[in-house]
Amino acid sequence: MKILNAKELAEVDAFTMNSQSLSDWELMERASSRAFLEILKKINPEKDFVYIFCGTSNNGGDGLALARMLNQKQVKIRVFEVAYSSSTSKAYQKNIKFLKENRIQINTVQNQNEIPDLNPATCIIDAIFGVGLNRRMPGFIQELVKKINLTEAFKISIDVPSGMYLEQSIETDEEFVISDLCLTFQLPKLPFLLPETGHYVENFKLIDIGLSEEKIKQTKTPYNYITTSDVSSILKKRAKFSHKGSFGNALLIGGYEGMWGSVIMTTQACLRSGAGKVYTHLDKTGRLVLAQHALESIYIQNCPKALKSNPNWNAIGVGMGLGLSNNAVQLMEEVLAHQPKRLLLDADAINLLSKQKNWLKLLPKNSVLTPHIGELKRLVGEWDNDFDKLNKAKQFCKTYQVVLIIKGAHTCICDGTNFYFNSSGNPGLAKAGSGDVLAGVITALLAQNYKVLEACQLGVYLHGVAADLALESFSEHSLIATDVISYLGKAFQLLESKID
Numbered sequence: 001m002k003i004l005n006a007k008e009l010a011e012v013d014a015f016t017m018n019s020q021s022l023s024d025w026e027l028m029e030r031a032s033s034r035a036f037l038e039i040l041k042k043i044n045p046e047k048d049f050v051y052i053f054c055g056t057s058n059n060g061g062d063g064l065a066l067a068r069m070l071n072q073k074q075v076k077i078r079v080f081e082v083a084y085s086s087s088t089s090k091a092y093q094k095n096i097k098f099l100k101e102n103r104i105q106i107n108t109v110q111n112q113n114e115i116p117d118l119n120p121a122t123c124i125i126d127a128i129f130g131v132g133l134n135r136r137m138p139g140f141i142q143e144l145v146k147k148i149n150l151t152e153a154f155k156i157s158i159d160v161p162s163g164m165y166l167e168q169s170i171e172t173d174e175e176f177v178i179s180d181l182c183l184t185f186q187l188p189k190l191p192f193l194l195p196e197t198g199h200y201v202e203n204f205k206l207i208d209i210g211l212s213e214e215k216i217k218q219t220k221t222p223y224n225y226i227t228t229s230d231v232s233s234i235l236k237k238r239a240k241f242s243h244k245g246s247f248g249n250a251l252l253i254g255g256y257e258g259m260w261g262s263v264i265m266t267t268q269a270c271l272r273s274g275a276g277k278v279y280t281h282l283d284k285t286g287r288l289v290l291a292q293h294a295l296e297s298i299y300i301q302n303c304p305k306a307l308k309s310n311p312n313w314n315a316i317g318v319g320m321g322l323g324l325s326n327n328a329v330q331l332m333e334e335v336l337a338h339q340p341k342r343l344l345l346d347a348d349a350i351n352l353l354s355k356q357k358n359w360l361k362l363l364p365k366n367s368v369l370t371p372h373i374g375e376l377k378r379l380v381g382e383w384d385n386d387f388d389k390l391n392k393a394k395q396f397c398k399t400y401q402v403v404l405i406i407k408g409a410h411t412c413i414c415d416g417t418n419f420y421f422n423s424s425g426n427p428g429l430a431k432a433g434s435g436d437v438l439a440g441v442i443t444a445l446l447a448q449n450y451k452v453l454e455a456c457q458l459g460v461y462l463h464g465v466a467a468d469l470a471l472e473s474f475s476e477h478s479l480i481a482t483d484v485i486s487y488l489g490k491a492f493q494l495l496e497s498k499i500d
């Protein structure tokens with residue numbers, strides 16, 4: 001699924017109206033009536049008192065249409081025109097006319113003194129600015145938003161929380177609506193997926209308004225959102241006459257300094273993700289634990305020898321609980337000298353790279369690095385804001401010709417040109433060990449010869465889906481990494497059921 005900016009969305013809207021012979025009011029009516037159905041699920045039409053704040057452009061037009069629909073349902077409402085401009089859109093004017101015909105009072109707010117008492121409201125609909133905000137909101141709207149945020153009312157933002165920009169960060173002294181629910185039209189918006197702003201839009205719902213799929217497909221954007229339909233086409237059926245040699249040899253290296261568990265979980269996840277043969281090198285003190293927890297894997301005692309004697313590892317995953325000792329440094333040197341076809345670097349492998357930046361040039365092309373935010377900082381340096389972070393990540397990928405998987409909620413994959421944000425997963429994953437599992441899933445997919453970017457998208461998505469499915473038995477509090485491994489099978493089943 002694509003993530004578009006305001007200009008691209010306006011082009012898609014225009015194309016849709018043209019190709020479906022719709023006026024802008026009709027498209028707005030479609031959008032508002034679908035948002036209305038969602039609002040009805042959240043309010044008590046008999047009891048709630050709904051305040052609707054409408055800007056003077058199309059987002060405000062949506063708000064006015066919602067006011068009419070709520071009024072028709074006999075919901076108690078108050079409508080406020082937040083008059084930031086005297087020029088209004090045509091669809092907006094038509095909706096104003098309808099409200100007047102229905103004798104619905106429209107209150108105007110155009111300065112700080114006109115901000116109403118919000119205490120009576122039990123629900124507030126925020127339709128002040130949508131995707132079109134392109135500069136700081138006027139001072140009186142900042143004050144209004146501040147007040148909205150202070151109320152106990154349930155807050156629903158239409159399309160975008162007012163005050164949030166699609167492609168730039170918000171200054172610390174700027175306000176934006178912190179809503180309980182954001183009903184966003186058709187496609188997700190970039191700030192919802194970035195931690196600084198996304199933290200305030202935890203609950204967004206995509207409302208399908210029938211925008212032209214053809215036009216969306218044609219629109220070029222670096223930003224993408226990974227959904228089931230994007231990845232189900234990537235997963236390959238296992239051929240009837242295939243054998244273990246068809247699915248690659250994966251070598252996993254880590255598990256020192258008492259951190260055997262790390263690489264053993266990677267091993268289990270790799271075994272559960274389809275690799276033909278999984279070999280594991282860890283500190284020899286952990287070999288019996290490996291044997292107990294991953295009977296199907298093959299223990300490699302002498303890693304340098306294994307690297308030298310076999311030039312044909314299909315994929316190598318290194319770093320999970322590797323530590324930063326001299327031994328770890330030596331192992332990394334051996335791996336880099338081996339120049340594996342497919343290489344994934346996680347955890348301490350990334351920390352070692354950050355210490356020895358001259359190694360970056362030695363990384364085989366298309367190596368996959370899976371840093372969490374702390375590890376990313378060590379690699380690319382500090383950033384000013386999330387947009388700067390994306391730029392730095394992109395530059396890093398371009399310079400070293402690698403793929404970065406920036407882990408967290410809505411994990412982001414960057415290949416130096418495009419970004420892919422994950423839609424699956426939950427905060428139950430925010431525990432040590434989850435990343436080791438992800439490394440195992442992706443290394444298995446790399447070993448099976450999936451294209452690097454496809455292996456990353458598929459792996460990240462499956463890992464999140466497994467965690468989501470695991471919530472049927474566990475809670476976000478109780479979920480642990482090994483539970484995620486045990487649900488990988490169900491996650492694969494879900495995608496396998498979609499292969500034609």
Ligand SMILES: NC(=O)C1=CN([C@@H]2O[C@H](COP(=O)(O)OP(=O)(O)OC[C@H]3O[C@@H](n4cnc5c(N)ncnc54)[C@H](OP(=O)(O)O)[C@@H]3O)[C@@H](O)[C@H]2O)[C@@H](O)CC1
Pocket residue numbers: 010013014024027028029031032055057058059060062084085089128129130131132133134135136137138158159160185
């Ligand atoms: N047919 C459609 O397209 C559909 C659209 N839909 C809805 O419309 C929304 C997009 O509509 P929109 O483009 O009118 O943008 P919106 O955010 O309402 O207003 C921004 C306007 O304000 C202005 N402006 C910007 N910043 C400002 C500032 N700080 N202070 C003062 N003014 C400022 C800026 O104009 P400018 O002054 O820059 O010329 C711009 O005109 C979308 O989010 C969705 O809710 C749906 O109904 C589906 C069908």
Ligand SMILES: Nc1ncnc2c1ncn2[C@@H]1O[C@H](COP(=O)(O)OP(=O)(O)O)[C@@H](O)[C@H]1O
Pocket residue numbers: 347371372407408409410411424425426427428429430431432433434435436437438463
């Ligand atoms: N709040 C969250 N929502 C969804 N996924 C999360 C969240 N927090 C962490 N994750 C996922 O959990 C994993 C954590 O990896 P990492 O921090 O490297 O842990 P470790 O290396 O200790 O196993 C990543 O895949 C990340 O995307």
Ligand SMILES: [K+]
Pocket residue numbers: 059126127128129130157158159160161162
């Ligand atoms: K809004």
